[in-house]
Amino acid sequence: MNIDDARAGSHCRPSRTGRWSLPAALATALWTLVAGCTGTARLAAPPKLFDSAVPAGFANPVRTTSMDWRDLPTDAAAILERARASSADGKLRILALSGGGAGGAFGAGALVGLGERKERPEFQIVTGVSTGALLAPFAFLGPAWDDRLTAAFNGTQSATALQRRSIDVLFRAGIYRGRGLFEIVDRFVTADMVAAVAREAERGRLLLVATTDLDKEEPVIWDLGAIARRGGEDARALFRDVLLASASIPGAFPPVILRVQNGHRQFDEMHVDGATTLPFFTFPDALLLNGLPRESVSGGEIYVLINGQIGTQPRTTPARTIPIVARSLSAGLRHSARTELALTASIAERYGMRLRFATLAIDHDPVRTLDLGVKNMGSLYAYGHDCAVRGLLWVSIQQAEASGDRALSRVVESSGRTAGEAASCPLDETVAGLAGDTVAVLH
Secondary structure, eight states: OBHHHHGGGOTTOOOOOSOOOHHHHHHHHHHHHHTTOOSOOOOOOOSSSSOOOEETTOOSSSEEETTOGGGSOTTHHHHHHHHHHTSTTSOOEEEEEOOOGGGHHHHHHHHHHHHHTTOOOOOSEEEEETHHHHHHHHHHHOGGGHHHHHHHHSSTTGGGGOOBOOGGGGGSSBSBOHHHHHHHHHHHSOHHHHHHHHHHHHTTOEEEEEEEETTTTEEEEEEHHHHHHHOHHHHHHHHHHHHHHHTOOBBTBOOEEEEEEETTEEEEEEEEEGGGTOSOOSSOHHHHHHOOOHHHHTTOEEEEEOSSOSSOOOOOOOSSHHHHHHHHHHHHHHHHHHHHHHHHHHHHHHTTOEEEEEOOOTTSOOOOTTOOSHHHHHHHHHHHHHHHHTTOSOBOHHHHHHHHHHHHHHHHHHTSOOTTOOOOOSSOGGGTTOOOOSOOOOO
16 A cells, blocks of 8 residues: 555545645645644554564465564475476576666666577576566566566656655655556556466566565565465555565655554554665575575576666765765665675675676766656666677676776776767676686775
């Protein structure tokens, strides 16, 4: 349930009948603030950090709190072994899709380009966060869904997600109304998609996405395959709402309220963008802390699609509140992604897995995260598609460092790209022969 809809029953909601003058609107907004009615009508959150609450009408295991080791399935090793066994060659392949707003168009173009190049493997585990969560079902279902993937991420539909509020923006839960984003997600999460995910889940493959439970301030990992296997409209609705929550950037879009139950008691949880707590993920934290079953993951491959940049060019920051806050948040998210990538590289080395990743090059223009229009998203889609088709998408840590040095030298020596000059791809052609599967420090 979108938080805009949750407000409908609030006794604080002003009447919208008749024409309002600006003074009347301001007076009403001020009264709402003074009266303390800016909250949203919702049930209380579950009172315990670790509890057994589940979405109403569903049973475990459809989700786990990332750090709750007690909530991990008792047969976690068997689940991973089933996932590995679903691979044609017995090798576990994981695709992790990061957040990044409009940058998701880069990931979409990359996936389609890999399919056209015939170098897109079937991934036994697909994980997604934020815009990566919206990409995840398409990536999970494979190239047969690429037409729908392109339609969802080329900007022809996404611009309608940004429906600005008017005078009540200060007293609501987001700058933009939630209805536009809800309608987009609801449109592409069809009964056919849910049924297709359920069929793949029956084979043992895993589709996992993360949201952030604001009440607990913890990431929650959702098993969309388990939800899909439940079947019916309730499954489609929860599938949709989890994706919607994972993509709801705090402050930009309203949170999503999920009704849960523990025994006979019901509660409301407030969920937002998974990237608030996780830039991307391969496994729940609790599983990593307990140790992975080496026999299931050894020899496997990890692919990480970062829908943004982990390094960027310097730009003068205006000495104003909004630019300072925006650049600070951007810096935090970028460094969080680099830290998670270094951790993933360490995990890959520990368990004998091969790591490859892709991110927009440092000489690419900064991603305008909330520009969901055709021009911006179409350009990002084309960039990802072109680099994938040319075989210049995936890099090892060593290749990334060498490619990044070359892209950075272009920026330093020429003070930026010339008009019409394309940005570098993640992999520079001159270092393509540098394999490098060992771990290096990310500077």
